[in-house]
Amino acid sequence: MDFNMTEDQQMFVKLAKDFGEKRLLPTVSERDHKHEYDEAIVKEMLEMGLAGTYFPEAYGGAGADILSYIMTVEELAKYDAGVSITLSADVSLCANPIYEFGTDAQKEKYLKPLCEGTMLGxxxxxxxxxxxxxxxxxxxxxxxxxxxxxxxxxxxxxxxxxxxxxxxxxxxxxxxxxxxxxxxxxxxxxxxxxxxxxxxxxxxxxxxxxxxxxxxxxxxxxxxxxxxxKGFKIAMMTLDGGRIGVAAQALGIAEAALADAVEYSKQRAQFGRPICKFQTISFKLADMATKIEAARHLVYKAAMKKQEGKPYSVDAAMAKMFASDIAMEVTTEAVQIFGGYGYSEEYPVARHMRDAKITQIYEGTNEVQRMVVSGAVLR
Ligand SMILES: Cc1cc2nc3c(=O)[nH]c(=O)nc-3n(C[C@H](O)[C@H](O)[C@H](O)COP(=O)(O)OP(=O)(O)OC[C@H]3O[C@@H](n4cnc5c(N)ncnc54)[C@H](O)[C@@H]3O)c2cc1C
Known part of the structure; x- marks a missing residue:
């Protein structure tokens, strides 16, 4: 995306990238296979200040924008989709409703430690x-x-x-x-x-x-x-924001799968040449890259509308529905490009495909997102 990132956005993405490379990537496959939630990793991530991104400094946040947070979730998801949703549930689904609907005392008691990373939500x-x-x-x-x-x-x-x-x-x-x-x-x-x-x-x-x-x-x-x-209204409004987080998670998973497929297609040779030289494979990569780019526009636009205080329910539904659907398509194609090796748990693409599936289901299934979008279209 032709997008000029602010200093805050660059800083948070770099933090997430460094953390992803050093702390998540080396053990993600092992933790995935053991179905292991690693408390120490989550504690470290929270202590880095990744939960406070867009909340005011008065509550222990960094006072950056929502897009900085969304890009952080996207970046983490490239390395470890489980850890990215741990953060998204903590921030979008717990800290955010306390910020939007809580009393001063509730913000002091709960939002502050959530932003500072001493509590998880x-x-x-x-x-x-x-x-x-x-x-x-x-x-x-x-x-x-x-x-x-x-x-x-x-x-x-x-x-x-x-x-x-x-x-x-x-x-x-x-x-x-x-x-x-x-x-x-x-x-x-x-x-x-x-x-x-x-x-x-x-x-x-x-x-x-x-x-x-x-x-x-x-x-x-x-x-x-x-x-x-007012609980139902609070739940629905909270899920609107949460959907941008899930969309960012889906986007990150798809990006990781594309990067893996590109690399593999250059290395793997059949019939005497790298498989990326076959048009059927290179065109798959073209479609995957294009879908990711389109999803990124929807995801960032929804985040920017929330930031500007504009109605964003429909944007969030479109972003979540599209990004998760293309994450499933892209990860499935990545497995196809890896051939039999893609079906093996030895390579990360099988994990990406398993991780992508949930993004079509939680925080409102994609059938629900289509109800939201069709309702707006037919209004
Ligand atoms: C890993 C994971 C993490 C989760 N985390 C949380 C969490 O932190 N907090 C939380 O509260 N929940 C959480 N959930 C729950 C999740 O949001 C629900 O599973 C989801 O909303 C779907 O509800 P359900 O599973 O009961 O499916 P159902 O509602 O039974 O739906 C089954 C199928 O029917 C379809 N369907 C249902 N109603 C309609 C309709 N009117 N029209 C058309 N199709 C319809 C659905 O789209 C779906 O395909 C999580 C779920 C999972 C699997």
Missing amino acids: AFALTEPNAGTDAAGQQTVAAKEGDHYVLNGSKIFITNGGAADVYIVFAMTDKSQGTKGISAFILEKGMEGFTFGKKEDKMGINTSQTMELVFQNVKVPAENLLGQEG
Whole structure:
């Protein structure tokens, strides 16, 4: 992309690139195969200040722009897609809603340590029977004096078990439907808040995905995020921002797969010449590069619109849907270019393909993104 990066953007991309080359790349394959979430790596990443990128300095952030953060996620995803979503869930899904909807006291208590990297965050909306239809929340929160009592469970929670702070959605008034959902800030260690099953996944194995269980968890009333009944709106607005992070993750995965395929196609010889000399292969590379470039425009544009305070839901949906679809196409073609070696876990392209798949599913499946976009087109 013909794009003049600001000093901040260059600095964050360089930080992420150095960290990716030195700390992620040497062990990513091993951690992926062992399905290992590495606490030390995540701690180091947070201590570098990568979680505070675009939040004001008053809250321990760096005061840079949203695009600096999005480029950071993209860069990390080139080396380790699991670690990139660990950061995206922490920033987009936990720190961001506290920044946008939290009280001063909540910002002081939670946003600051999240920005400074001394705490990790998570976002818990999905339940066994409430996935795409998030309105069907069965977790309940009953007000009792100066606190709420939470009961229920959440599944598939990124950073589950690892995070210190959780944005949890629960029904405070079942008769009100989506207007009866509220958002709460929970802390790991609260009595009755435990962790269940750890997901055994197809990809992004270096991230941790867990079930959360709430049994009579007493949450202080001051931990209500926003107003009672506004939880569904908070969740949807938070996911709009999160989708740009997932789109950046998909973009990074696709870029890594293209780079690997280009390199391999120059090295691998058949019929006496490098396979990149066959037009069927070089044209695949051309299509992959073009799709990545188009995706990058959508992703950066969505980030810039959020930065400017303009409505960006449709841009985020387009970016997430397109970047994740092309990530799946590009990684599949990369495997094809590697031939049988691509199907072997000895090379990174198999991992890229497994990692790419989730970007079409989480933070709203691509069917949901198409509903958002078609709704805007038909308005
Ligand atoms: C690795 C991983 C990490 C995750 N991290 C988090 C997290 O941190 N926090 C969190 O809250 N959740 C998280 N999720 C949950 C994720 O967001 C959901 O899995 C996703 O939203 C889809 O919900 P579902 O799995 O229940 O699928 P379902 O809703 O059951 O959908 C199944 C299929 O039906 C389609 N479908 C459903 N409804 C419609 C419709 N009306 N029209 C057309 N098609 C439809 C879907 O698109 C999909 O193809 C994570 C999931 C995974 C796998």
